[in-house]
Amino acid sequence: MKLTHQKTPATSVRITIALLICASGMFAPRLFAHHSYAMFDSATQLKLEGDVREFQWTNPHCFIQLLAQRSGVTEEWSIQMDNPQSLYRRGWRPGSIKAGDKLTLVIHPTRDGSHSGRYVSAVGADGKPLLQD
Amino acid sequence: MRTYLIALLLATLSGPVLAQSNNPERVQRFAALPNWSGIWETELSAQLDGGELDQSMSEAMRHPERITAVLAPPGVLLPAEVLFFSRQQLIQKPPYNAEWDRRYESQKREVLATPASAVKAGTVKACSWDFPVIMESPTDGVFQVFVTPEETLLLFADGQARHIYTDRPHPAKENLWPTDLGDSVGKWERDTLVIDTVQRKAGPLVRVPHFLSPELSAEAHFVERLRMVSADVMEDQMTIDDPARLEHPWAVTLRFRRVKNLDRLIATDCSENDRFRVVNGKETIE
Numbered sequence: 001m002k003l004t005h006q007k008t009p010a011t012s013v014r015i016t017i018a019l020l021i022c023a024s025g026m027f028a029p030r031l032f033a034h035h036s037y038a039m040f041d042s043a044t045q046l047k048l049e050g051d052v053r054e055f056q057w058t059n060p061h062c063f064i065q066l067l068a069q070r071s072g073v074t075e076e077w078s079i080q081m082d083n084p085q086s087l088y089r090r091g092w093r094p095g096s097i098k099a100g101d102k103l104t105l106v107i108h109p110t111r112d113g114s115h116s117g118r119y120v121s122a123v124g125a126d127g128k129p130l131l132q133d
Numbered sequence: 134m135r136t137y138l139i140a141l142l143l144a145t146l147s148g149p150v151l152a153q154s155n156n157p158e159r160v161q162r163f164a165a166l167p168n169w170s171g172i173w174e175t176e177l178s179a180q181l182d183g184g185e186l187d188q189s190m191s192e193a194m195r196h197p198e199r200i201t202a203v204l205a206p207p208g209v210l211l212p213a214e215v216l217f218f219s220r221q222q223l224i225q226k227p228p229y230n231a232e233w234d235r236r237y238e239s240q241k242r243e244v245l246a247t248p249a250s251a252v253k254a255g256t257v258k259a260c261s262w263d264f265p266v267i268m269e270s271p272t273d274g275v276f277q278v279f280v281t282p283e284e285t286l287l288l289f290a291d292g293q294a295r296h297i298y299t300d301r302p303h304p305a306k307e308n309l310w311p312t313d314l315g316d317s318v319g320k321w322e323r324d325t326l327v328i329d330t331v332q333r334k335a336g337p338l339v340r341v342p343h344f345l346s347p348e349l350s351a352e353a354h355f356v357e358r359l360r361m362v363s364a365d366v367m368e369d370q371m372t373i374d375d376p377a378r379l380e381h382p383w384a385v386t387l388r389f390r391r392v393k394n395l396d397r398l399i400a401t402d403c404s405e406n407d408r409f410r411v412v413n414g415k416e417t418i419e
Binding site for chain 1: 194208209214258259260273394395401403404405406407412413417419
């Protein structure tokens with residue numbers, strides 16, 4: 001299901017490029033492994049909080065399906081990560097994220113305004129940051 | 134009784150054949166070959182994985198005006214992507230002859246003049262790389278090497294395989310045709326495998342629409358000298374000869390690093406769960 005993407009000031013955080021470069025791994029370590037990442041708005045960081053519906057450990061990309069709470073509405077977001085091999089090398093495992101996990105994710109949203117984006121970073125319910133992808 | 138005798142006869146005959154597969158002479162030849170076991174990756178892939186390029190890629194995003202390399206129409210790739218891919222030696226301008234130099238410069242002007250809006254959404258996409266770029270694959274450039282007396286096999290994570298036969302010459306010309314990886318045979322010079330490759334399919338080295346890429350003819354002839362230069366580094370001295378297009382042979386030296394954070398070759402592919410889509414002319418995830 002595709003829903004209209006409406007950014008609200010409370011939940012979408014625009015940060016300048018200068019600030020973005022402070023975030024490690026922001027430039028998609030596996031560039032063009034499959035397609036150009038110009039489809040993601042790398043000048044924008046969006047913070048999403050919610051429950052994981054599914055962690056797709058698949059090629060050519062892994063995805064976090066997040067049920068994000070935004071302005072009192074539950075929206076499903078698809079967050080693209082690298083492929084299993086790349087994630088495995090960085091310490092990720094298929095069970096690193098499970099359905100029901102509460103996450104705060106930072107993403108670069110897709111430019112088309114859909115509920116999807118590129119993984120930048122994540123923090124678990126315990127406040128600990130997850131690995132970079 | 135008759136069946137038993139036939140079975141006995143067959144067993145007797147097959148014994149020496151089976152034994153031959155591991156005869157002392159072959160074992161000796163095997164033992165004399167270098168040990169290239171383990172998982173390897175292209176230098177660019179290793180630099181990316183190790184974070185060595187993070188700073189320069191961040192710089193590229195901060196100062197896109199400083200990126201002068203031309204790979205695709207402006208705006209089609211992120212500045213960091215342009216910087217990254219322009220580090221590939223096999224994407225540089227080859228030592229073309231005058232005619233192909235003119236063609237290359239003309240194509241470059243065309244690429245620069247193409248607005249990003251003219252590039253059809255979804256076309257800037259690749260799942261695998263042909264030879265020779267597969268030997269410098271910047272992404273998913275992970276492979277395993279199997280050395281046997283008869284063949285050295287380079288098996289890439291995306292499933293592609295370079296079969297380098299060391300016990301035979303190329304097939305006769307009438308039995309060959311151009312393919313993405315060409316036909317390779319090799320011979321050992323001490324610890325160096327000298328690889329001879331012919332019949333690579335003519336055309337750009339990077340087969341992505343609108344990309345500025347070197348082009349070679351089907352007559353291109355590749356000679357590689359593959360060897361280990363240290364415990365964790367392998368080197369491939371590649372010389373490309375293509376008299377129809379090059380002024381002189383094109384020489385590049387590629388390096389591979391041993392992968393230490395993988396315990397096995399994990400497959401990559403584009404087909405399992407490809408959620409990249411073009412909807413209403415825009416690229417998205419579905």
